[in-house]
Amino acid sequence: MADLAARIARRIRREGPLSIAAFMAVALHDPEAGYYARRDPLGRAGDFITAPEISQIFGELIGLWCADLWRHLGQPQSVILAELGPGSGALLEDFLRAAAVLPAFHRALDLWLVEASPVLRARQQRRLSGLGMHFVADIDALPPGPLLLTANEFLDALPIRQLVRGRLEWAERLVALDDKDRLVFADGQENPALTLLVPPALRAQPAGTIVEICPAAAALAATLGERLVREPGAALFVDYGYFPSATGATLAALRRHASAPVLDDPGSADLSAHVDFAAFAGAADAAGAIVHGPVTQGRFLAALGAEARLAALSARATKVQRAALESGLERLIDPAQMGNLFKVLALTSPGLSAPAGFD
Numbered sequence: 001m002a003d004l005a006a007r008i009a010r011r012i013r014r015e016g017p018l019s020i021a022a023f024m025a026v027a028l029h030d031p032e033a034g035y036y037a038r039r040d041p042l043g044r045a046g047d048f049i050t051a052p053e054i055s056q057i058f059g060e061l062i063g064l065w066c067a068d069l070w071r072h073l074g075q076p077q078s079v080i081l082a083e084l085g086p087g088s089g090a091l092l093e094d095f096l097r098a099a100a101v102l103p104a105f106h107r108a109l110d111l112w113l114v115e116a117s118p119v120l121r122a123r124q125q126r127r128l129s130g131l132g133m134h135f136v137a138d139i140d141a142l143p144p145g146p147l148l149l150t151a152n153e154f155l156d157a158l159p160i161r162q163l164v165r166g167r168l169e170w171a172e173r174l175v176a177l178d179d180k181d182r183l184v185f186a187d188g189q190e191n192p193a194l195t196l197l198v199p200p201a202l203r204a205q206p207a208g209t210i211v212e213i214c215p216a217a218a219a220l221a222a223t224l225g226e227r228l229v230r231e232p233g234a235a236l237f238v239d240y241g242y243f244p245s246a247t248g249a250t251l252a253a254l255r256r257h258a259s260a261p262v263l264d265d266p267g268s269a270d271l272s273a274h275v276d277f278a279a280f281a282g283a284a285d286a287a288g289a290i291v292h293g294p295v296t297q298g299r300f301l302a303a304l305g306a307e308a309r310l311a312a313l314s315a316r317a318t319k320v321q322r323a324a325l326e327s328g329l330e331r332l333i334d335p336a337q338m339g340n341l342f343k344v345l346a347l348t349s350p351g352l353s354a355p356a357g358f359d
Protein backbone atom coordinates (compact mmCIF):
# COMPACT_ATOMS: atom_id res chain seq x y z
CA MET A 1 0.00 0.00 0.00
CA ALA A 2 3.08 2.21 0.02
CA ASP A 3 1.96 2.51 -3.58
CA LEU A 4 -1.13 4.49 -2.53
CA ALA A 5 1.01 6.88 -0.44
CA ALA A 6 3.23 7.40 -3.51
CA ARG A 7 0.20 8.07 -5.71
CA ILE A 8 -1.20 10.57 -3.19
CA ALA A 9 2.22 12.28 -3.09
CA ARG A 10 2.27 12.56 -6.89
CA ARG A 11 -1.20 14.07 -6.83
CA ILE A 12 -0.13 16.65 -4.22
CA ARG A 13 2.92 17.60 -6.31
CA ARG A 14 0.60 18.08 -9.27
CA GLU A 15 -2.44 19.76 -7.63
CA GLY A 16 -1.13 21.11 -4.33
CA PRO A 17 -2.17 20.03 -0.80
CA LEU A 18 -5.40 18.02 -0.44
CA SER A 19 -8.25 18.63 1.97
CA ILE A 20 -8.54 15.93 4.63
CA ALA A 21 -11.84 14.96 2.98
CA ALA A 22 -10.10 14.33 -0.34
CA PHE A 23 -7.39 12.34 1.46
CA MET A 24 -10.00 10.25 3.32
CA ALA A 25 -11.96 9.56 0.15
CA VAL A 26 -8.86 8.11 -1.53
CA ALA A 27 -7.55 6.27 1.54
CA LEU A 28 -10.94 4.61 2.15
CA HIS A 29 -12.30 4.11 -1.36
CA ASP A 30 -9.52 4.09 -3.96
CA PRO A 31 -10.67 1.21 -6.21
CA GLU A 32 -7.29 -0.53 -6.10
CA ALA A 33 -5.77 0.24 -2.73
CA GLY A 34 -8.51 1.91 -0.65
CA TYR A 35 -9.26 0.52 2.79
CA TYR A 36 -12.87 -0.51 2.03
CA ALA A 37 -12.09 -1.58 -1.52
CA ARG A 38 -9.72 -4.34 -0.44
CA ARG A 39 -10.46 -5.69 2.98
CA ASP A 40 -13.04 -6.90 5.40
CA PRO A 41 -12.54 -4.61 8.38
CA LEU A 42 -15.00 -6.19 10.80
CA GLY A 43 -14.70 -8.53 13.71
CA ARG A 44 -11.92 -9.86 15.88
CA ALA A 45 -9.62 -10.60 12.95
CA GLY A 46 -10.26 -7.16 11.43
CA ASP A 47 -9.68 -3.65 12.70
CA PHE A 48 -12.83 -2.81 14.66
CA ILE A 49 -15.97 -4.35 16.12
CA THR A 50 -19.47 -2.88 16.01
CA ALA A 51 -22.75 -3.26 17.91
CA PRO A 52 -24.36 -5.84 15.57
CA GLU A 53 -21.19 -7.96 15.89
CA ILE A 54 -21.35 -7.67 19.68
CA SER A 55 -24.99 -8.57 20.28
CA GLN A 56 -27.81 -10.01 18.17
CA ILE A 57 -30.22 -7.99 20.35
CA PHE A 58 -29.12 -4.79 18.59
CA GLY A 59 -30.38 -5.78 15.13
CA GLU A 60 -33.43 -7.51 16.56
CA LEU A 61 -34.60 -4.38 18.39
CA ILE A 62 -34.02 -2.26 15.29
CA GLY A 63 -36.13 -4.77 13.36
CA LEU A 64 -38.96 -4.37 15.87
CA TRP A 65 -38.55 -0.57 15.80
CA CYS A 66 -38.99 -0.66 12.02
CA ALA A 67 -41.99 -3.02 12.31
CA ASP A 68 -43.63 -0.45 14.57
CA LEU A 69 -42.93 2.33 12.06
CA TRP A 70 -44.34 0.21 9.28
CA ARG A 71 -47.60 0.22 11.29
CA HIS A 72 -47.38 4.02 11.64
CA LEU A 73 -46.99 4.14 7.86
CA GLY A 74 -50.30 2.29 7.46
CA GLN A 75 -48.79 -1.17 6.79
CA PRO A 76 -47.92 -0.64 3.11
CA GLN A 77 -47.82 -3.89 1.10
CA SER A 78 -44.31 -3.07 -0.01
CA VAL A 79 -41.74 -1.00 1.85
CA ILE A 80 -38.12 -0.35 0.94
CA LEU A 81 -35.78 -1.47 3.71
CA ALA A 82 -32.45 0.22 3.03
CA GLU A 83 -29.30 -0.18 5.08
CA LEU A 84 -26.35 2.16 4.63
CA GLY A 85 -23.03 0.33 5.00
CA PRO A 86 -24.36 -3.08 6.11
CA GLY A 87 -20.86 -4.39 7.00
CA SER A 88 -20.99 -8.17 7.57
CA GLY A 89 -24.79 -8.28 7.16
CA ALA A 90 -25.22 -9.13 10.86
CA LEU A 91 -27.69 -6.35 11.60
CA LEU A 92 -29.93 -7.34 8.71
CA GLU A 93 -29.83 -11.01 9.61
CA ASP A 94 -30.93 -10.26 13.19
CA PHE A 95 -33.44 -7.66 11.95
CA LEU A 96 -35.11 -10.17 9.61
CA ARG A 97 -35.25 -12.91 12.26
CA ALA A 98 -37.06 -10.55 14.64
CA ALA A 99 -39.29 -9.20 11.84
CA ALA A 100 -40.51 -12.70 11.08
CA VAL A 101 -42.85 -12.50 14.10
CA LEU A 102 -44.91 -10.12 11.95
CA PRO A 103 -45.23 -12.09 8.69
CA ALA A 104 -47.04 -9.32 6.80
CA PHE A 105 -44.20 -6.91 7.63
CA HIS A 106 -41.54 -9.46 6.69
CA ARG A 107 -43.28 -10.11 3.35
CA ALA A 108 -43.53 -6.38 2.61
CA LEU A 109 -39.76 -5.79 2.89
CA ASP A 110 -37.91 -4.92 -0.30
CA LEU A 111 -34.18 -5.06 0.59
CA TRP A 112 -31.74 -2.42 -0.66
CA LEU A 113 -28.13 -2.44 0.50
CA VAL A 114 -26.18 0.80 0.03
CA GLU A 115 -22.61 -0.47 0.05
CA ALA A 116 -19.40 0.85 -1.50
CA SER A 117 -17.14 -2.09 -0.78
CA PRO A 118 -17.09 -5.04 -3.22
CA VAL A 119 -15.56 -7.24 -0.50
CA LEU A 120 -18.39 -6.48 1.91
CA ARG A 121 -21.06 -6.76 -0.80
CA ALA A 122 -19.87 -10.34 -1.37
CA ARG A 123 -20.00 -11.07 2.36
CA GLN A 124 -23.51 -9.58 2.69
CA GLN A 125 -24.70 -11.60 -0.29
CA ARG A 126 -23.35 -14.83 1.23
CA ARG A 127 -24.80 -14.15 4.65
CA LEU A 128 -28.26 -13.20 3.40
CA SER A 129 -28.37 -15.73 0.58
CA GLY A 130 -31.82 -16.86 -0.38
CA LEU A 131 -33.24 -13.37 0.03
CA GLY A 132 -33.69 -11.12 -2.95
CA MET A 133 -31.68 -7.93 -2.51
CA HIS A 134 -30.39 -5.00 -4.51
CA PHE A 135 -27.03 -3.30 -4.17
CA VAL A 136 -26.57 0.40 -4.85
CA ALA A 137 -23.74 2.82 -4.18
CA ASP A 138 -25.84 5.79 -3.15
CA ILE A 139 -29.27 6.62 -1.67
CA ASP A 140 -30.08 8.55 -4.85
CA ALA A 141 -30.36 5.17 -6.57
CA LEU A 142 -33.16 3.94 -4.27
CA PRO A 143 -36.54 3.58 -6.01
CA PRO A 144 -39.53 5.69 -4.96
CA GLY A 145 -41.98 4.39 -2.34
CA PRO A 146 -42.33 4.10 1.44
CA LEU A 147 -38.90 3.86 3.05
CA LEU A 148 -37.37 2.47 6.23
CA LEU A 149 -33.64 3.13 6.45
CA THR A 150 -31.04 2.15 9.03
CA ALA A 151 -27.37 3.03 9.35
CA ASN A 152 -25.03 1.92 12.11
CA GLU A 153 -21.50 3.32 12.13
CA PHE A 154 -21.93 4.71 8.62
CA LEU A 155 -21.74 8.48 9.17
CA ASP A 156 -18.41 8.24 11.01
CA ALA A 157 -16.82 6.83 7.83
CA LEU A 158 -17.78 9.83 5.68
CA PRO A 159 -14.94 12.22 4.80
CA ILE A 160 -14.57 15.26 7.07
CA ARG A 161 -12.74 18.57 6.69
CA GLN A 162 -10.81 20.20 9.53
CA LEU A 163 -10.91 23.98 9.94
CA VAL A 164 -8.36 25.72 12.14
CA ARG A 165 -8.89 29.08 13.80
CA GLY A 166 -6.22 31.55 12.64
CA ARG A 167 -5.49 35.09 13.84
CA LEU A 168 -8.68 36.65 12.38
CA GLU A 169 -10.39 34.08 10.21
CA TRP A 170 -10.37 30.29 9.86
CA ALA A 171 -8.00 28.24 7.68
CA GLU A 172 -8.17 24.62 6.50
CA ARG A 173 -5.92 21.83 7.72
CA LEU A 174 -4.56 20.12 4.61
CA VAL A 175 -2.50 17.08 3.70
CA ALA A 176 0.80 18.22 2.18
CA LEU A 177 4.36 16.92 1.63
CA ASP A 178 7.40 17.70 3.77
CA ASP A 179 10.90 18.18 2.30
CA LYS A 180 11.45 14.39 2.34
CA ASP A 181 8.17 13.85 0.42
CA ARG A 182 6.36 12.37 3.42
CA LEU A 183 2.66 13.13 4.00
CA VAL A 184 2.18 15.76 6.71
CA PHE A 185 -0.60 18.04 7.93
CA ALA A 186 -0.18 21.71 7.00
CA ASP A 187 -2.55 24.63 7.45
CA GLY A 188 -3.68 26.67 4.42
CA GLN A 189 -4.33 30.42 4.35
CA GLU A 190 -6.89 32.06 6.61
CA ASN A 191 -9.93 32.96 4.56
CA PRO A 192 -13.33 34.52 5.41
CA ALA A 193 -15.02 31.97 3.12
CA LEU A 194 -13.71 29.19 5.39
CA THR A 195 -15.00 31.03 8.46
CA LEU A 196 -18.49 30.76 7.00
CA LEU A 197 -18.21 26.95 7.03
CA VAL A 198 -17.78 26.92 10.83
CA PRO A 199 -21.06 26.69 12.82
CA PRO A 200 -21.72 30.32 13.97
CA ALA A 201 -21.73 29.44 17.69
CA LEU A 202 -18.20 28.02 17.36
CA ARG A 203 -16.52 30.81 15.38
CA ALA A 204 -15.02 32.88 18.22
CA GLN A 205 -12.22 30.63 19.48
CA PRO A 206 -8.56 30.91 20.47
CA ALA A 207 -6.11 30.53 17.56
CA GLY A 208 -5.31 26.90 16.81
CA THR A 209 -8.79 25.58 17.73
CA ILE A 210 -10.01 22.87 15.34
CA VAL A 211 -13.57 22.31 14.12
CA GLU A 212 -14.58 19.35 11.97
CA ILE A 213 -17.33 19.54 9.36
CA CYS A 214 -18.74 16.70 7.26
CA PRO A 215 -20.18 17.97 3.97
CA ALA A 216 -21.10 14.42 2.87
CA ALA A 217 -23.19 13.85 6.02
CA ALA A 218 -24.94 17.20 5.55
CA ALA A 219 -25.67 16.34 1.91
CA LEU A 220 -27.04 12.93 2.92
CA ALA A 221 -29.26 14.52 5.58
CA ALA A 222 -30.59 17.02 3.04
CA THR A 223 -31.30 14.37 0.38
CA LEU A 224 -33.03 12.15 2.89
CA GLY A 225 -34.94 15.08 4.38
CA GLU A 226 -36.27 16.06 0.94
CA ARG A 227 -37.26 12.49 0.22
CA LEU A 228 -39.13 12.14 3.53
CA VAL A 229 -41.15 15.25 2.65
CA ARG A 230 -42.06 13.75 -0.77
CA GLU A 231 -42.59 10.15 0.32
CA PRO A 232 -43.49 8.51 3.64
CA GLY A 233 -40.75 6.93 5.68
CA ALA A 234 -38.28 6.97 8.53
CA ALA A 235 -34.54 6.64 9.02
CA LEU A 236 -32.47 5.59 12.03
CA PHE A 237 -28.82 6.59 12.51
CA VAL A 238 -26.65 5.12 15.25
CA ASP A 239 -23.09 6.30 15.67
CA TYR A 240 -20.51 7.66 18.07
CA GLY A 241 -20.61 11.38 18.18
CA TYR A 242 -21.60 14.57 19.94
CA PHE A 243 -24.53 16.91 20.39
CA PRO A 244 -24.49 19.96 20.31
CA SER A 245 -21.73 20.90 17.83
CA ALA A 246 -18.32 21.21 19.48
CA THR A 247 -14.69 22.04 18.78
CA GLY A 248 -11.85 19.51 18.72
CA ALA A 249 -10.23 17.05 16.32
CA THR A 250 -11.65 13.52 16.45
CA LEU A 251 -10.32 12.10 13.17
CA ALA A 252 -8.59 8.82 14.00
CA ALA A 253 -7.10 5.78 12.32
CA LEU A 254 -7.68 2.28 13.62
CA ARG A 255 -5.65 -0.78 12.70
CA ARG A 256 -6.10 -4.15 14.44
CA HIS A 257 -8.17 -2.59 17.22
CA ALA A 258 -5.43 -0.06 18.07
CA SER A 259 -5.09 3.57 17.10
CA ALA A 260 -2.56 4.42 14.38
CA PRO A 261 -1.19 7.66 12.86
CA VAL A 262 -3.76 9.05 10.39
CA LEU A 263 -1.33 9.67 7.50
CA ASP A 264 0.63 6.46 7.96
CA ASP A 265 0.34 3.94 5.09
CA PRO A 266 -3.02 5.16 3.69
CA GLY A 267 -5.41 2.36 2.75
CA SER A 268 -4.17 0.05 5.51
CA ALA A 269 -6.19 1.51 8.40
CA ASP A 270 -9.79 2.53 8.98
CA LEU A 271 -10.31 6.29 9.18
CA SER A 272 -13.27 7.80 10.98
CA ALA A 273 -14.41 10.85 12.92
CA HIS A 274 -17.05 11.46 15.56
CA VAL A 275 -20.40 12.53 14.15
CA ASP A 276 -21.69 16.06 14.74
CA PHE A 277 -25.33 15.09 15.35
CA ALA A 278 -26.39 18.73 15.65
CA ALA A 279 -25.10 19.56 12.16
CA PHE A 280 -26.70 16.40 10.75
CA ALA A 281 -30.03 17.15 12.45
CA GLY A 282 -29.89 20.78 11.26
CA ALA A 283 -29.44 19.77 7.62
CA ALA A 284 -32.30 17.23 7.77
CA ASP A 285 -34.57 19.72 9.51
CA ALA A 286 -33.81 22.43 6.96
CA ALA A 287 -34.89 20.00 4.23
CA GLY A 288 -38.22 19.39 5.98
CA ALA A 289 -37.78 16.09 7.85
CA ILE A 290 -38.84 15.75 11.48
CA VAL A 291 -35.84 15.08 13.70
CA HIS A 292 -36.13 12.89 16.81
CA GLY A 293 -33.28 12.83 19.33
CA PRO A 294 -30.46 12.17 19.46
CA VAL A 295 -30.80 10.00 22.56
CA THR A 296 -28.01 7.86 23.93
CA GLN A 297 -27.77 4.30 22.66
CA GLY A 298 -28.11 3.00 26.22
CA ARG A 299 -31.38 4.81 26.75
CA PHE A 300 -32.70 3.88 23.32
CA LEU A 301 -32.06 0.15 23.68
CA ALA A 302 -33.46 0.11 27.21
CA ALA A 303 -36.63 1.91 26.04
CA LEU A 304 -37.05 -0.67 23.27
CA GLY A 305 -37.09 -3.52 25.78
CA ALA A 306 -33.52 -4.82 25.62
CA GLU A 307 -33.79 -6.42 29.07
CA ALA A 308 -36.98 -8.30 28.18
CA ARG A 309 -35.37 -9.54 24.95
CA LEU A 310 -32.31 -10.65 26.94
CA ALA A 311 -34.51 -12.54 29.39
CA ALA A 312 -36.42 -14.27 26.58
CA LEU A 313 -33.21 -15.34 24.84
CA SER A 314 -31.57 -16.38 28.13
CA ALA A 315 -34.44 -18.69 29.01
CA ARG A 316 -33.54 -20.83 25.97
CA ALA A 317 -29.75 -20.48 26.27
CA THR A 318 -26.97 -22.54 27.81
CA LYS A 319 -24.98 -21.04 30.68
CA VAL A 320 -22.12 -20.03 28.38
CA GLN A 321 -24.50 -18.48 25.83
CA ARG A 322 -26.32 -16.62 28.59
CA ALA A 323 -23.08 -15.09 29.88
CA ALA A 324 -22.20 -13.96 26.33
CA LEU A 325 -25.66 -12.46 25.78
CA GLU A 326 -25.46 -10.58 29.07
CA SER A 327 -21.97 -9.20 28.57
CA GLY A 328 -22.74 -8.23 24.96
CA LEU A 329 -25.81 -6.21 25.90
CA GLU A 330 -23.99 -4.72 28.88
CA ARG A 331 -21.28 -3.44 26.52
CA LEU A 332 -23.88 -1.71 24.32
CA ILE A 333 -25.82 -0.12 27.20
CA ASP A 334 -23.28 0.62 29.95
CA PRO A 335 -22.60 4.40 29.94
CA ALA A 336 -18.91 3.73 30.58
CA GLN A 337 -18.68 1.50 27.49
CA MET A 338 -20.82 2.23 24.38
CA GLY A 339 -24.02 3.39 26.07
CA ASN A 340 -23.30 7.13 26.20
CA LEU A 341 -20.81 7.82 23.42
CA PHE A 342 -23.10 6.16 20.86
CA LYS A 343 -26.20 8.12 20.00
CA VAL A 344 -29.37 7.40 18.07
CA LEU A 345 -31.17 9.88 15.84
CA ALA A 346 -34.32 9.29 13.82
CA LEU A 347 -35.76 11.22 10.89
CA THR A 348 -39.40 10.82 9.90
CA SER A 349 -41.79 12.24 7.37
CA PRO A 350 -43.90 15.12 8.72
CA GLY A 351 -47.14 13.91 10.28
CA LEU A 352 -45.92 10.62 11.79
CA SER A 353 -46.07 10.30 15.58
CA ALA A 354 -42.80 10.09 17.52
CA PRO A 355 -41.17 6.68 17.03
CA ALA A 356 -40.45 4.31 19.94
CA GLY A 357 -37.46 5.27 22.05
CA PHE A 358 -37.82 9.02 21.43
CA ASP A 359 -40.69 10.05 23.71
Ligand code: SAH
Binds near residue numbers: 051084085120
Ligand atom coordinates in the same frame (compact mmCIF):
# COMPACT_ATOMS: atom_id res chain seq x y z
N1 SAH B 1 -23.01 -1.11 9.73
C1 SAH B 1 -21.97 -2.12 9.87
C2 SAH B 1 -20.63 -1.71 9.25
C3 SAH B 1 -20.02 -0.43 9.70
S1 SAH B 1 -18.47 -0.10 8.87
C4 SAH B 1 -21.82 -2.49 11.33
O1 SAH B 1 -22.35 -1.79 12.17
O2 SAH B 1 -21.15 -3.47 11.61
C5 SAH B 1 -18.97 1.05 7.61
C6 SAH B 1 -19.73 0.44 6.47
O3 SAH B 1 -20.05 1.47 5.54
C7 SAH B 1 -19.01 -0.61 5.67
O4 SAH B 1 -19.95 -1.55 5.21
C8 SAH B 1 -18.43 0.22 4.51
O5 SAH B 1 -18.04 -0.56 3.42
C9 SAH B 1 -19.56 1.15 4.23
N2 SAH B 1 -19.22 2.44 3.62
C10 SAH B 1 -18.30 3.33 4.06
N3 SAH B 1 -18.32 4.44 3.30
C11 SAH B 1 -19.30 4.26 2.38
C12 SAH B 1 -19.83 5.07 1.32
N4 SAH B 1 -19.35 6.29 1.07
N5 SAH B 1 -20.85 4.57 0.58
C13 SAH B 1 -21.35 3.33 0.83
N6 SAH B 1 -20.89 2.53 1.81
C14 SAH B 1 -19.88 2.98 2.58
